[in-house]
Amino acid sequence: MKLTGAEIIWECLIREGVDVVFGYPGGAILPTYDAMTKYPQIHHVLTRHEQGATHMADGYARASGKVGVAIATSGPGATNMVTGIATAMMDSSPIVCITGQVGSRALGTDAFQETDVTGVTLPVTKHNYLVTKTADIARVIREAFYIAKSGRPGPVLVDITKDAQQLTAEFDWEAAAPKLPGYRPNLRALPTEYERALELINSAKRPVILAGQGIKLSGATAQVLELADTARIPIAVTLLGLGVVPASSPFNLGMMGMHGEAWVNQAIQQADLLIALGMRFDDRVTGNLKTYAPHAKKIHVEIDPSEVNKNVHVDVPLIGDLREVLEELLPKVRTSDRGEWWAKIAEMKGDSAVRDIQALPDNGHLYAAHVINDLWRATKDRDTIVVTDVGQHQMWEAQYYRHEKPRSLITSGGLGTMGFALPAAIGAKFACPEKDVWVVVGDGGFQMTSCELATAEQEGIKVNVAIINNAFLGMVRQWQEFFYEKRYAATPMTGPDFVKLAEAYRLNGLRCDKRAEVNSTVKAVLADKRTTVVDFVVEQEDAVFPMVPAGADLDAMIRRPKREILAESGADKEWQMPNGESAAVSELTLTGGPSKAASVPAAKRKPAPSLKKKSAETSKKSSRPVVAKATKAGKRR
Numbered sequence: 001m002k003l004t005g006a007e008i009i010w011e012c013l014i015r016e017g018v019d020v021v022f023g024y025p026g027g028a029i030l031p032t033y034d035a036m037t038k039y040p041q042i043h044h045v046l047t048r049h050e051q052g053a054t055h056m057a058d059g060y061a062r063a064s065g066k067v068g069v070a071i072a073t074s075g076p077g078a079t080n081m082v083t084g085i086a087t088a089m090m091d092s093s094p095i096v097c098i099t100g101q102v103g104s105r106a107l108g109t110d111a112f113q114e115t116d117v118t119g120v121t122l123p124v125t126k127h128n129y130l131v132t133k134t135a136d137i138a139r140v141i142r143e144a145f146y147i148a149k150s151g152r153p154g155p156v157l158v159d160i161t162k163d164a165q166q167l168t169a170e171f172d173w174e175a176a177a178p179k180l181p182g183y184r185p186n187l188r189a190l191p192t193e194y195e196r197a198l199e200l201i202n203s204a205k206r207p208v209i210l211a212g213q214g215i216k217l218s219g220a221t222a223q224v225l226e227l228a229d230t231a232r233i234p235i236a237v238t239l240l241g242l243g244v245v246p247a248s249s250p251f252n253l254g255m256m257g258m259h260g261e262a263w264v265n266q267a268i269q270q271a272d273l274l275i276a277l278g279m280r281f282d283d284r285v286t287g288n289l290k291t292y293a294p295h296a297k298k299i300h301v302e303i304d305p306s307e308v309n310k311n312v313h314v315d316v317p318l319i320g321d322l323r324e325v326l327e328e329l330l331p332k333v334r335t336s337d338r339g340e341w342w343a344k345i346a347e348m349k350g351d352s353a354v355r356d357i358q359a360l361p362d363n364g365h366l367y368a369a370h371v372i373n374d375l376w377r378a379t380k381d382r383d384t385i386v387v388t389d390v391g392q393h394q395m396w397e398a399q400y401y402r403h404e405k406p407r408s409l410i411t412s413g414g415l416g417t418m419g420f421a422l423p424a425a426i427g428a429k430f431a432c433p434e435k436d437v438w439v440v441v442g443d444g445g446f447q448m449t450s451c452e453l454a455t456a457e458q459e460g461i462k463v464n465v466a467i468i469n470n471a472f473l474g475m476v477r478q479w480q481e482f483f484y485e486k487r488y489a490a491t492p493m494t495g496p497d498f499v500k501l502a503e504a505y506r507l508n509g510l511r512c513d514k515r516a517e518v519n520s521t522v523k524a525v526l527a528d529k530r531t532t533v534v535d536f537v538v539e540q541e542d543a544v545f546p547m548v549p550a551g552a553d554l555d556a557m558i559r560r561p562k563r564e565i566l567a568e569s570g571a572d573k574e575w576q577m578p579n580g581e582s583a584a585v586s587e588l589t590l591t592g593g594p595s596k597a598a599s600v601p602a603a604k605r606k607p608a609p610s611l612k613k614k615s616a617e618t619s620k621k622s623s624r625p626v627v628a629k630a631t632k633a634g635k636r637r
């Protein structure tokens with residue numbers, strides 16, 4: 001059957017099982033948009049920005065496990081996609097991006113809206129194609145889907161010239177089967193490697209499983225839990241691995257790394273064996289590589305051979321699909337109780353409880369951690385996906401929202417892309433319309449892609465947006481507080497009245513600045529059929545604890561001082577120096593955490609003088625603490 005290139009694109013998408021695409025039209029992709037009208041079985045979501053389209057495709061892919069599709073025009077349309085593509089690449093998310101390109105004769109002439117998009121995206125795609133011939137389109141799209149979802153998933157970009165979309169060619173789906181002789185996504189470990197791994201697992205005294213998102217990607221949750229249960233091995237989880245084993249599992253220690261639990265990092269540093277499952281020893285996870293897990297042998301189970309020995313030297317690599325590897329290992333893993341090791345871990349855990357901000361009684365101030373914890377309580381019995389943005393709120397979400405299921409947390413872990421959350425959540429909602437989708441986002445990141453509220457409204461879908469509004473680029477402010485003597489350069493940030501913003505998009509907006517009202521606010525959000533934006537007005541200068549300073553030893557953490565917790569609750573003022581601190585760090589530890597100045601309830605916050613007038617013009621409810629310029633924290637109010 002002879003079809004135009006544009007028609008072939010849609011025919012291929014239908015055969016790949018695509019039911020929704022996210023995109024934005026323009027000249028070079030116009031033939032494809034024109035042909036779209038003949039294919040109503042695929043729903044097209046018009047985004048407000050091409051970055052939004054890629055994040056939506058990414059969110060769709062992460063929530064469903066299927067390939068997400070984004071479409072854009074040439075030049076600026078395609079370059080706007082780059083951040084979303086890089087985000088998907090870093091987190092192994094399977095998306096296919098289709099971009100229009102100028103006509104093949106105009107290639108290389110600096111034609112209107114011409115950009116060498118395959119060149120631009122080469123380092124941030126798993127693979128990419130420039131297609132100039134109609135007859136190649138079907139094969140390339142089939143290959144793109146195959147590459148995106150096989151082995152270690154990732155983004156593939158297909159750039160198609162306008163004439164290739166317009167001209168016709170024979171469409172034969174069967175004949176277009178992928179031909180990729182050099183691509184071998186299904187490598188297998190050698191039998192000797194299995195034997196060495198078993199020897200190490202069976203003889204270890206202090207083993208720790210490092211659980212990454214590869215467990216989710218290969219669907220190996222049951223096998224990991226069986227390994228932990230059989231050999232009584234504690235599990236430490238990466239940020240992207242949250243949910244791959246239930247938070248409530250007795251084997252799940254919690255999150256590792258820069259903002260991981262203190263005892264988890266301590267356990268890793270004391271381990272004699274690390275069994276790394278589908279994770280890549282990212283620098284946020286290891287801290288100082290020279291001192292990382294110094295006593296531990298390392299087994300690395302990984303589908304992508306290029307990850308093995310990349311950051312950390314491993315003793316036994318097991319290349320292959322995680323579930324298959326574990327199924328091979330499990331029958332030969334010896335049962336063991338490892339009582340001493342568990343006793344040691346329990347001891348390390350005890351110290352952390354008194355530092356938890358949850359130990360603070362409700363003093364009328366709203367702390368972000370409380371918002372997340374209360375949000376978790378209010379939503380835990382519903383089928384919920386939380387999509388976070390990047391910053392402090394992301395880490396508090398990771399610490400206080402207890403994920404029980406794989407794919408219940410979607411977050412930009414590798415690239416750390418602000419602006420990811422709202423569009424990714426819209427994509428997730430398309431993937432899982434039956435689930436509640438919550439966005440947990442900072443006031444900074446929300447403002448990067450808040451235009452996608454219009455997409456939610458136009459599509460009539462419901463996502464729930466919890467803005468953790470601290471009137472700062474909080475995580476950067478925290479680094480400035482800790483490492484730049486509180487010089488808050490370019491981090492105080494005002495925003496619009498978020499309630500009115502939501503209303504301007506014909507959506508629902510709420511504000512909450514009291515802990516006691518978080519629960520009722522969440523209930524009100526769930527009761528409303530529309531997308532709802534909640535402006536949670538929180539303490540401005542709280543910090544995420546613990547924190548491993550970048551490049552420091554994994555167990556040299558800045559901890560939330562006990563004394564603050566104890567002082568706030570009226571108890572003793574005793575506190576402890578953190579482990580392995582430098583003089584600077586001990587100073588930071590003393591000053592870190594919610595300062596007196598930061599403890600002013602939101603309602604009593606005063607705007608800085610120069611912004612007073614402007615602020616007074618807004619409604620009383622919407623007035624936000626504003627900071628005119630970088631000043632020392634204590635002098636701002």
Ligand SMILES: Cc1ncc(C[n+]2csc(CCOP(=O)(O)OP(=O)(O)O)c2C)c(N)n1
Pocket residue numbers: 389390391392393394416417418419441442443444445446468470472473474475476
């Ligand atoms: C696109 C992008 N630009 C800059 C950064 C650097 N960055 C990381 S966290 C952060 C602050 C985030 O502030 P906000 O969104 O308000 O969240 P909070 O940390 O206050 O929770 C910034 C600027 C980033 N991660 N992504």
